[in-house]
Amino acid sequence: MFTDRGYDAVTVADVAEAAGVSAMTVYRHFPTKEDLVLIDQPARLIAERVAASSATLPVVHRVGGALVDAATALTGGYGDGDGPVASERFLLDCLRLMVATPALRARHLDSQYALQQAIADALGDGTADPDPDAAFRAQAAISACLAAMHTALTRWAEEDGRTPLPDLIARALTASFGDAVPAPGRQD
Amino acid sequence: MFTDRGYDAVTVADVAEAAGVSAMTVYRHFPTKEDLVLIDQPARLIAERVAASSATLPVVHRVGGALVDAATALTGGYGDGDGPVASERFLLDCLRLMVATPALRARHLDSQYALQQAIADALGDGTADPDPDAAFRAQAAISACLAAMHTALTRWAEEDGRTPLPDLIARALTASFGDAVPAPGRQD
DNA sequence: ACTCAAGTGTTAGTCACTAACAGTGCGGTA
DNA sequence: TACCGCACTGTTAGTGACTAACACTTGAGT
Incomplete structure (x- = not known):
C-alpha cells in the first residue's frame, strides 16, 4: 500500500x-x-563481527569489513547471478520508500546513530578505554563508515539491486578511505 | 523553554x-x-568553498577543507582563547537539544542529506559528468566527510565548546581519512 | 467450571499541522 | 481625506498520529 x-x-x-x-x-x-516500513539493522550481527576482528587493524578496516560481511550474510552474497531474489525485493521496496519519504529517511539515519554506539562498544570491548580522545576518533571513523554504507544502500535501491550490495559497500568504502579498507570484489 | x-x-x-x-x-x-530549534547549515558557504577548491585534490580533501573553513568562519576561528562567545552559546544549546531529542536528531541528520546533494553539485560544477560510478564514489566520500563533521559537532556540544570547532572537525576528519585531509591545527 | 493472561476493541483525549475565512493596520494613490 | 491593496495576524474546524483507561474475548492450565 x-x-x-x-x-x-x-x-x-x-x-x-x-x-x-x-x-x-x-x-x-x-x-x-x-x-511499519523501517528494517531493523542487524546491529548485533555487525557488532559481533567488529568485536571479532583484529584490534591491530585500523578502525575503518575493522568496521568496513564487518559491514561488508553483514551485507553478504543478509543478501545471500556475491555472484548467484540471478539478480535480487524475493526476500531482497521487500528490502528494496522498503529502501526506496525510505529514500523518497523525508520522515522515513530521517528515522533511518537516526537508527544508524544507534548502530554507531553499538559498534563503538564492540570496538572497545575487553579493554578499559579511559582515553576520551581515542573514543572520539573511533566515533568519527565509525560514523564515516556508516555514512558510506548508507550511500551504498541508497545506490543499491536506485539501481534496483543489480549490483550485489556487498560489492557496492566495498566500493563506497574504498572511495572514501582508499586502501585502508578491504578491497571490493573479494571478502576477508 | x-x-x-x-x-x-x-x-x-x-x-x-x-x-x-x-x-x-x-x-x-x-x-x-x-x-524552531534547527540551525540551517550554511550550505551555500560550504558549497562555494568546495567549488573553489582545486579539482586535482581528492574529494575528501576538498570537502574536508571546506568544512573546516566554514566552521572557522562561523565560530570566529581559532585561538581567541576566550571560550565560546555569546553567539556560540545559542549554537551550543541548539546542538545539545538536537543530540538529546530523537526527532530533532533525525531531522538534523536528514538536513545533512540535503547538504550532501549541494556539495555533490559543487564538486562536479563546470564539467559535465556522465560517469555514474564517479558520482557514486563522490557521494560516498562526501557523506563520510559529513558524518565525521557531525561527530565533531556532537563532541563540541558535549564538551561545551571548549575546543575550537574547526580543530575538532579537522581531528575527526584525520581520524577517518588519515593524511588525505588537511591536518588539524592549521588552515589552508 | 475457574482462573489467569494475552490479545483485542472502544472511547476520549492531546498535539502537530492544515485550510479557509475574517479582520487589522499601514503605505501609496487619487 | 477617502480609497485601495498588501502584509500580517487571529479564529475555527478539521485531519491524523499517538496515548491512556477500561471492558471484552479467547484459550491454556488447574
Missing part, C-alpha cells in the same frame, strides 16, 4: 482495516507508523 | 503564548516545530 499510494497517503487506520484489525492493535505491534 | 523543560514538554501553543501571538502565527514563520 505504501509503495502504491505513497507513505503519507496511507493512514494507520487504512493499514489496520486492510489487516482486519483496529488501529489500536497496529500500535500495539508497531510503536510508530514509521516502524 | 526547550532547554529548561525539554523539547517534547513544550507545545507550540506554549511557544506562541510566550511570544504573545497565536499558534497559527508560529506556523507561518516556522514550517514545523522542529524548525
Whole structure:
C-alpha cells in the first residue's frame, strides 16, 4: 500500500482495516507508523563481527569489513547471478520508500546513530578505554563508515539491486578511505 | 523553554503564548516545530568553498577543507582563547537539544542529506559528468566527510565548546581519512 | 467450571499541522 | 481625506498520529 499510494497517503487506520484489525492493535505491534516500513539493522550481527576482528587493524578496516560481511550474510552474497531474489525485493521496496519519504529517511539515519554506539562498544570491548580522545576518533571513523554504507544502500535501491550490495559497500568504502579498507570484489 | 523543560514538554501553543501571538502565527514563520530549534547549515558557504577548491585534490580533501573553513568562519576561528562567545552559546544549546531529542536528531541528520546533494553539485560544477560510478564514489566520500563533521559537532556540544570547532572537525576528519585531509591545527 | 493472561476493541483525549475565512493596520494613490 | 491593496495576524474546524483507561474475548492450565 505504501509503495502504491505513497507513505503519507496511507493512514494507520487504512493499514489496520486492510489487516482486519483496529488501529489500536497496529500500535500495539508497531510503536510508530514509521516502524511499519523501517528494517531493523542487524546491529548485533555487525557488532559481533567488529568485536571479532583484529584490534591491530585500523578502525575503518575493522568496521568496513564487518559491514561488508553483514551485507553478504543478509543478501545471500556475491555472484548467484540471478539478480535480487524475493526476500531482497521487500528490502528494496522498503529502501526506496525510505529514500523518497523525508520522515522515513530521517528515522533511518537516526537508527544508524544507534548502530554507531553499538559498534563503538564492540570496538572497545575487553579493554578499559579511559582515553576520551581515542573514543572520539573511533566515533568519527565509525560514523564515516556508516555514512558510506548508507550511500551504498541508497545506490543499491536506485539501481534496483543489480549490483550485489556487498560489492557496492566495498566500493563506497574504498572511495572514501582508499586502501585502508578491504578491497571490493573479494571478502576477508 | 526547550532547554529548561525539554523539547517534547513544550507545545507550540506554549511557544506562541510566550511570544504573545497565536499558534497559527508560529506556523507561518516556522514550517514545523522542529524548525524552531534547527540551525540551517550554511550550505551555500560550504558549497562555494568546495567549488573553489582545486579539482586535482581528492574529494575528501576538498570537502574536508571546506568544512573546516566554514566552521572557522562561523565560530570566529581559532585561538581567541576566550571560550565560546555569546553567539556560540545559542549554537551550543541548539546542538545539545538536537543530540538529546530523537526527532530533532533525525531531522538534523536528514538536513545533512540535503547538504550532501549541494556539495555533490559543487564538486562536479563546470564539467559535465556522465560517469555514474564517479558520482557514486563522490557521494560516498562526501557523506563520510559529513558524518565525521557531525561527530565533531556532537563532541563540541558535549564538551561545551571548549575546543575550537574547526580543530575538532579537522581531528575527526584525520581520524577517518588519515593524511588525505588537511591536518588539524592549521588552515589552508 | 475457574482462573489467569494475552490479545483485542472502544472511547476520549492531546498535539502537530492544515485550510479557509475574517479582520487589522499601514503605505501609496487619487 | 477617502480609497485601495498588501502584509500580517487571529479564529475555527478539521485531519491524523499517538496515548491512556477500561471492558471484552479467547484459550491454556488447574
